[in-house]
Amino acid sequence: MNQVIETLQNHRSIRKFDDRALTDEQIHTIIKSAQAASTSSFVQAYSIIGVKDKQKKAQLAELAGGQTYVENNGHFFIFCADLYRHQLIAEKYGQDNKAVLESTEKFMVAVIDATLAAQNAVIAAESMGLGAVYIGGLRNQLNEVCDLIKTPPLVLPLFGVAVGYPAHQPDQKQRLPLEQVYHEDVYQQDKDMYLEQLEKYDQDISQYYDKRTNGQRKDTWTGQMASMLSKPTRMYMKEFVAKKGFNKQ
Amino acid sequence: MNQVIETLQNHRSIRKFDDRALTDEQIHTIIKSAQAASTSSFVQAYSIIGVKDKQKKAQLAELAGGQTYVENNGHFFIFCADLYRHQLIAEKYGQDNKAVLESTEKFMVAVIDATLAAQNAVIAAESMGLGAVYIGGLRNQLNEVCDLIKTPPLVLPLFGVAVGYPAHQPDQKQRLPLEQVYHEDVYQQDKDMYLEQLEKYDQDISQYYDKRTNGQRKDTWTGQMASMLSKPTRMYMKEFVAKKGFNKQ
Numbered sequence: 001m002n003q004v005i006e007t008l009q010n011h012r013s014i015r016k017f018d019d020r021a022l023t024d025e026q027i028h029t030i031i032k033s034a035q036a037a038s039t040s041s042f043v044q045a046y047s048i049i050g051v052k053d054k055q056k057k058a059q060l061a062e063l064a065g066g067q068t069y070v071e072n073n074g075h076f077f078i079f080c081a082d083l084y085r086h087q088l089i090a091e092k093y094g095q096d097n098k099a100v101l102e103s104t105e106k107f108m109v110a111v112i113d114a115t116l117a118a119q120n121a122v123i124a125a126e127s128m129g130l131g132a133v134y135i136g137g138l139r140n141q142l143n144e145v146c147d148l149i150k151t152p153p154l155v156l157p158l159f160g161v162a163v164g165y166p167a168h169q170p171d172q173k174q175r176l177p178l179e180q181v182y183h184e185d186v187y188q189q190d191k192d193m194y195l196e197q198l199e200k201y202d203q204d205i206s207q208y209y210d211k212r213t214n215g216q217r218k219d220t221w222t223g224q225m226a227s228m229l230s231k232p233t234r235m236y237m238k239e240f241v242a243k244k245g246f247n248k249q
Numbered sequence: 250m251n252q253v254i255e256t257l258q259n260h261r262s263i264r265k266f267d268d269r270a271l272t273d274e275q276i277h278t279i280i281k282s283a284q285a286a287s288t289s290s291f292v293q294a295y296s297i298i299g300v301k302d303k304q305k306k307a308q309l310a311e312l313a314g315g316q317t318y319v320e321n322n323g324h325f326f327i328f329c330a331d332l333y334r335h336q337l338i339a340e341k342y343g344q345d346n347k348a349v350l351e352s353t354e355k356f357m358v359a360v361i362d363a364t365l366a367a368q369n370a371v372i373a374a375e376s377m378g379l380g381a382v383y384i385g386g387l388r389n390q391l392n393e394v395c396d397l398i399k400t401p402p403l404v405l406p407l408f409g410v411a412v413g414y415p416a417h418q419p420d421q422k423q424r425l426p427l428e429q430v431y432h433e434d435v436y437q438q439d440k441d442m443y444l445e446q447l448e449k450y451d452q453d454i455s456q457y458y459d460k461r462t463n464g465q466r467k468d469t470w471t472g473q474m475a476s477m478l479s480k481p482t483r484m485y486m487k488e489f490v491a492k493k494g495f496n497k498q
Contacts, residue, residue, distance in 0.1 A: 004376030115364035127253030238353035
């Protein structure tokens with residue numbers, strides 16, 4: 001196993017950091033690594049906001065649902081889908097590209113581009129001995145997040161990434177069985193096989209929680225998922241995304 | 250610069266491969282690395298189809314617009330946003346989670362999850378001396394792609410990734426200036442500054458093409474983008490995505 005694979009497979013989300021800021025050099029290495037990721041047709045449809053301002057970080061932590069590690073970390077990045085500069089280019093060339101910019105296809109392109117860059121950033125950070133955690137909670141109140149970091153139209157914050165020196169070493173959570181995630185040639189649609197695999201997986205996950213919490217937490221993966229699915233969250237997203245100019249046609 | 254950062258920053262898309270298939274061990278290492286990526290609330294909302302069947306690969310190459318490297322490579326992966334198993338779980342628990350599964354929020358979660366996994370797969374492959382290229386062209390005719398790999402509802406192929414032993418070493422294309430992609434604390438909206446940066450960037454990209462093609466190709470980044478934006482492509486996407494059960498409410 002080479003050093004890269006080791007870094008990838010050793011990943012765990014870090015939610016407690018030392019009180020030590022990243023240097024500008026570290027930040028730039030992370031951004032340069034993010035930018036090296038593939039981008040659909042060279043479109044580079046994303047932006048990254050790095051938040052240093054302590055008050056802004058505290059506000060973001062609040063908006064994300066009171067997650068302390070959004071405030072206390074080495075650096076906080078916000079990854080945004082971004083077609084704003086493409087709109088400027090359309091203006092510069094005197095074109096009307098509203099339909100293209102507003103398409104679901106271009107929305108997907110921008111989300112994918114931003115996410116490829118983010119994963120490179122996380123891996124770069126981890127390779128430098130830093131830890132990281134994605135903050136999907138940033139999507140709880142996106143209107144307020146946009147106001148705080150002053151995003152123009154056609155810019156949509158997707159998630160945060162808190163980075164810093166790890167102050168804990170959590171266990172890794174076992175993933176779904178490979179044969180459930182990976183299929184050859186055609187998608188396997190055998191429901192019984194699926195449910196059988198999930199039952200076995202539930203047992204493994206249940207043991208993990210049992211061990212980690214000394215028998216306090218009883219939970220399975222399907223149980224967690226059923227609970228998550230039963231709570232409609234961020235149902236304002238469709239409207240909000242459209243308000244920002246994405247995913248409209 | 251450590252080995253991981255070097256792998257990340259040395260990335261280039263490989264579009265010509267030796268005629269040598271990946272071993273199952275290599276494929277499994279790639280998938281395991283993909284699965285180690287972060288996943289929103291542990292939801293693991295993606296699947297990966299590995300295509301070995303030669304005829305299917307030829308058909309996919311055709312569907313992606315005649316890209317030969319979709320057919321000729323060491324292995325071809327298709328990354329899919331996937332909430333199908335979550336629908337099975339809802340059924341198992343006797344829940345009706347239609348609104349949640351169909352939400353734009355969950356669509357974004359699934360696209361982000363699949364993309365995080367894909368980027369880990371690409372980096373793992375590159376670290377093993379393999380090359381890779383993302384195939385967005387797979388979205389040209391998604392209905393046919395879905396038929397070919399027999400995806401159930403709530404599974405949406407997002408892109409392919411062709412992997413194999415590199416048979417060429419293309420130059421790297423210079424990315425946007427860091428200060429255009431990365432902002433601190435607030436998004437910089439100074440249009441004049443933006444356009445000035447883009448002018449300088451256009452000159453760099455123009456020199457790159459000039460050098461690479463011995464003066465044959467005259468192109469700039471904003472010119473490329475303007476041309477791309479003027480062609481409405483994959484405008485069926487909104488309707489298709491909804492047909493698959495995503496992004497509806």
